Amino acid sequence: MVEIKYVPSICPYCGTGCGINFVVKDGKIIGVEPWKRHPVNEGKVCPKGNFGWQFINHPDRLTTPLIKENGEFREASWDEALDLVASTLKKYADTDPNKLGFYACARSPNENIYITQKLARAGCGTQNVDHCARICHGPTVAGLATTFGSGASTNGYDSIEEADFIFCIGSNNMEAHPLFGRKIIRAIKNGAKLVVADPRFTPTAKLAHEYMQFKTGTDVALMNGMIKIIIENGLQDDEFIKNRTKGYEEMKEVAMKYDLDKVAEITEADPEQIERVAIEYAQAENAAIVYSLGITEHSHGADNVMSTANLAMLTGNLGKIGGGVNPLRGQNNVQGACDMGALPSDYVGYQKVANPEITKKFSEAYQIDLPTTPGLTLVEMMNAAHSGDLKVLYIHGEDPVLSDADIKHTKEAIANLEMLIVQELFMTDTAAEADVVLPAAGWGEQEGTFTSGERRVQWLRKAQEPPEGTMLDWKIMEEIAVRMGRPRELFHYENAAEIWEEIRELAPSYYGITHERLLKPEGVHWPCLDPEDPCEPLMHKDKFAHPDGLGVFQALEHKGPVEVVDDEYPLLLTTTRILFHYHAAMTRRCETLDKEVPTGFIEINTEDAAERGILNNEIVKAYSRRGEIEIPARVTDDIKKGIVNIPMHFTECAANMLTNSDSFDPKCKMVELKACAIQVEKL
Numbered sequence: 001m002v003e004i005k006y007v008p009s010i011c012p013y014c015g016t017g018c019g020i021n022f023v024v025k026d027g028k029i030i031g032v033e034p035w036k037r038h039p040v041n042e043g044k045v046c047p048k049g050n051f052g053w054q055f056i057n058h059p060d061r062l063t064t065p066l067i068k069e070n071g072e073f074r075e076a077s078w079d080e081a082l083d084l085v086a087s088t089l090k091k092y093a094d095t096d097p098n099k100l101g102f103y104a105c106a107r108s109p110n111e112n113i114y115i116t117q118k119l120a121r122a123g124c125g126t127q128n129v130d131h132c133a134r135i136c137h138g139p140t141v142a143g144l145a146t147t148f149g150s151g152a153s154t155n156g157y158d159s160i161e162e163a164d165f166i167f168c169i170g171s172n173n174m175e176a177h178p179l180f181g182r183k184i185i186r187a188i189k190n191g192a193k194l195v196v197a198d199p200r201f202t203p204t205a206k207l208a209h210e211y212m213q214f215k216t217g218t219d220v221a222l223m224n225g226m227i228k229i230i231i232e233n234g235l236q237d238d239e240f241i242k243n244r245t246k247g248y249e250e251m252k253e254v255a256m257k258y259d260l261d262k263v264a265e266i267t268e269a270d271p272e273q274i275e276r277v278a279i280e281y282a283q284a285e286n287a288a289i290v291y292s293l294g295i296t297e298h299s300h301g302a303d304n305v306m307s308t309a310n311l312a313m314l315t316g317n318l319g320k321i322g323g324g325v326n327p328l329r330g331q332n333n334v335q336g337a338c339d340m341g342a343l344p345s346d347y348v349g350y351q352k353v354a355n356p357e358i359t360k361k362f363s364e365a366y367q368i369d370l371p372t373t374p375g376l377t378l379v380e381m382m383n384a385a386h387s388g389d390l391k392v393l394y395i396h397g398e399d400p401v402l403s404d405a406d407i408k409h410t411k412e413a414i415a416n417l418e419m420l421i422v423q424e425l426f427m428t429d430t431a432a433e434a435d436v437v438l439p440a441a442g443w444g445e446q447e448g449t450f451t452s453g454e455r456r457v458q459w460l461r462k463a464q465e466p467p468e469g470t471m472l473d474w475k476i477m478e479e480i481a482v483r484m485g486r487p488r489e490l491f492h493y494e495n496a497a498e499i500w501e502e503i504r505e506l507a508p509s510y511y512g513i514t515h516e517r518l519l520k521p522e523g524v525h526w527p528c529l530d531p532e533d534p535c536e537p538l539m540h541k542d543k544f545a546h547p548d549g550l551g552v553f554q555a556l557e558h559k560g561p562v563e564v565v566d567d568e569y570p571l572l573l574t575t576t577r578i579l580f581h582y583h584a585a586m587t588r589r590c591e592t593l594d595k596e597v598p599t600g601f602i603e604i605n606t607e608d609a610a611e612r613g614i615l616n617n618e619i620v621k622a623y624s625r626r627g628e629i630e631i632p633a634r635v636t637d638d639i640k641k642g643i644v645n646i647p648m649h650f651t652e653c654a655a656n657m658l659t660n661s662d663s664f665d666p667k668c669k670m671v672e673l674k675a676c677a678i679q680v681e682k683l
């Protein structure tokens with residue numbers, strides 16, 4: 001008899017954290033259906049949620065370890081591959097652990113990520129561990145931690161439905177976070193006004209009551225201009241500023257230099273509109289700010305984030321439902337990857353490496369002497385590989401060859417390594433460059449937790465057995481640690497729930513999230529210090545997370561993109577996600593999604609195209625100081641003149657052939673993915 005069952009899980013694409021049910025027939029996943037009782041998506045999913053499962057049983061799945069010899073991969077046994085990896089890691093762990101680096105996977109469950117950082121720290125004695133948040137929401141972590149004391153979203157996602165006014169800047173959530181976008185639509189139905197500020201007239205902007213078009217990379221100037229207008233009109237919340245914040249006068253002194261004429265010149269936005277939007281934001285009872293990578297992926301991304309925090313503190317829009325600063329985290333578990341300590345400066349739960357007491361605690365727990373100096377960030381690790389200072393890089397499920405800025409630089413860096421180890425489901429662009437490839441189990445084939453962008457921790461169930469020949473990520477890393485001579489009991493767990501217990505014990509902000517609580521459909525939001533605490537999603541209700549409880553205004557000057565346009569490279573390139581794709585290795589192996597958008601394109605303004613004689617759908621050449629690609633043109637009035645846009649998902653016309661890895665944010669090491677100077681030519 002055919003057995004059909006439904007196994008609840010969480011979507012593996014964006015950070016909204018929608019619930020789905022795997023449909024499992026005779027032990028094999030054959031589809032998904034939306035999880036009707038799930039509190040985030042209430043029985044709805046976007047195309048990725050609906051069809052994004054199709055990669056799971058794709059014939060391209062890796063099922064045998066691979067070792068490269070003379071430039072070619074050959075199949076290897078697990079023993080041979082694990083011995084080779086362990087002996088290479090041990091050679092440097094025993095002599096100079098700083099020659100080792102680790103990238104953790106923000107698509108993987110928390111438990112796998114925790115073990116990746118544990119292999120780096122407890123296995124190898126290095127703090128060189130990071131992940132892709134560095135180049136998406138690293139500025140959020142740095143910027144909101146500086147201003148609010150915690151680098152995460154201030155409100156739960158449902159809160160947006162209670163807003164009267166939504167200022168959405170640098171977020172095309174109708175494509176990148178569609179089920180959050182649904183909540184914005186509900187807010188509009190409830191009477192909220194939506195203003196979208198973006199260089200592109202996106203599907204989200206098309207929903208807005210007002211679309212504010214402005215120039216890429218001028219966010220600080222725009223928000224300083226709004227702050228000045230609010231103060232000049234006496235609309236600041238004096239009580240909130242006095243009782244709950246510090247640094248106001250310093251911030252005000254800088255912001256007051258940004259009069260409307262100056263702001264309009266920098267941003268190329270309409271000054272009357274800036275004034276109107278600023279006043280309406282300040283006058284609203286509950287005004288929310290929503291942002292995403294349009295704010296963060298700049299060489300001044302942390303300043304952009306802190307500008308949003310300044311606006312919200314100025315108007316007292318924090319600690320209340322319907323208000324707040326709401327960053328929409330990119331990948332499904334990028335929040336969790338930060339929380340789990342896949343950061344060179346932080347252990348699990350944002351406990352600081354630089355604090356000797358904290359490092360002593362982890363040195364004892366991990367039975368190794370750990371340094372109190374933070375390790376290298378993701379960008380610094382690749383640069384260290386390029387200069388020959390990093391010898392071995394262990395990449396758990398990331399694809400930096402496609403996703404990091406400047407592909408040529410990334411490939412040169414990798415070529416300089418003694419060994420690149422990649423733990424993956426598929427032969428990604430990065431895995432193809434590896435010396436050893438370790439085939440891992442994937443989504444639907446293991447248990448564990450994801451933490452969504454609203455800090456909601458949710459339990460994933462296993463729906464089918466992993467393919468024969470693969471191993472669970474944490475099991476692979478246990479075997480490597482043991483082969484390095486580390487005690488098995490330090491790395492041995494019976495299941496993901498045991499790893500979760502260790503996370504709870506070491507991270508106070510997760511302590512209240514028991515496994516039992518996680519089994520409920522709604523999951524649990526952190527911070528959650530106590531198993532009895534209901535752990536509501538709203539943060540900073542009465543005080544901020546800084547030790548003195550005060551929010552800290554930041555005085556911020558406009559800086560703008562480092563690479564500016566000139567006669568040779570007159571167009572400013574920005575990069576985006578689209579509705580039908582996310583991680584290319586996964587969505588491009590989902591037949592339905594791939595058919596919808598089978599390749600990339602460059603969006604170019606109608607006038608810019610006409611100046612170059614470029615027609616819609618014509619293949620054009622796009623080039624920068626780093627490289628060139630050939631790509632179909634999409635000629636449109638939906639993008640500002642002088643700006644062009646390429647979706648980031650497509651290897652054959654990869655935007656990151658053009659982007660710039662030289663200029664990065666000193667506060668968080670974010671590279672300038674959203675702005676570089678290029679030229680586009682008719683072929």
Ligand code: SF4
Nearest residue numbers: 011014018046049179
């Ligand atoms: Fe998945 Fe995000 Fe779509 Fe929800 S909105 S179904 S989490 S991709």
